[in-house]
Amino acid sequence: MRTIVRFRTPKGDYALPVERVAEVRPAAELTLLPASQRGVAGVMRRGGGALTVLSILGELGRHVIVIDHGTVAFGLLVEEVTGVHRVDDELIGPPPPGQDDGTVAGVIVDGNGVVLLLDTEALRARLTT
Numbered sequence: 001m002r003t004i005v006r007f008r009t010p011k012g013d014y015a016l017p018v019e020r021v022a023e024v025r026p027a028a029e030l031t032l033l034p035a036s037q038r039g040v041a042g043v044m045r046r047g048g049g050a051l052t053v054l055s056i057l058g059e060l061g062r063h064v065i066v067i068d069h070g071t072v073a074f075g076l077l078v079e080e081v082t083g084v085h086r087v088d089d090e091l092i093g094p095p096p097p098g099q100d101d102g103t104v105a106g107v108i109v110d111g112n113g114v115v116l117l118l119d120t121e122a123l124r125a126r127l128t129t
Helices: 120-125
Strands: 003-008 012-017 021-026 040-046 050-053 063-067 072-080 079-087 106-112 114-118
Touching: 003 063, 003 072, 012 106, 040 072, 063 079, 063 120, 114 120
Parallel strands: 012 114, 050 072
Antiparallel strands: 003 012, 003 079, 021 063, 040 050, 063 072, 106 114
């Protein structure tokens, strides 16, 4: 059994492991980063520093999910957080073929459609590319 945070973007429904989600913040706190690399929306203040926010799932969003990946924290711009859910491991299928970087770690098919489970390590790697 896994616990996930589900969210929606204009591109579809996604999920992250709950243990990697530190908080959800309003995107209104986001400062756009001029001439940013592809997939980076901007930065927002967190603690005494600046948190990089990725926009790989869409350029517009109302919320930022703050992902804590050990020594690195970053944000992910999303439209709507739909809740925290428990999912049986057997309902999580393998990642789909055709990806360039392994961003999708698994696929959950439920009564509402397809939910793509994201890999936080692959997301974190986008901060250095």
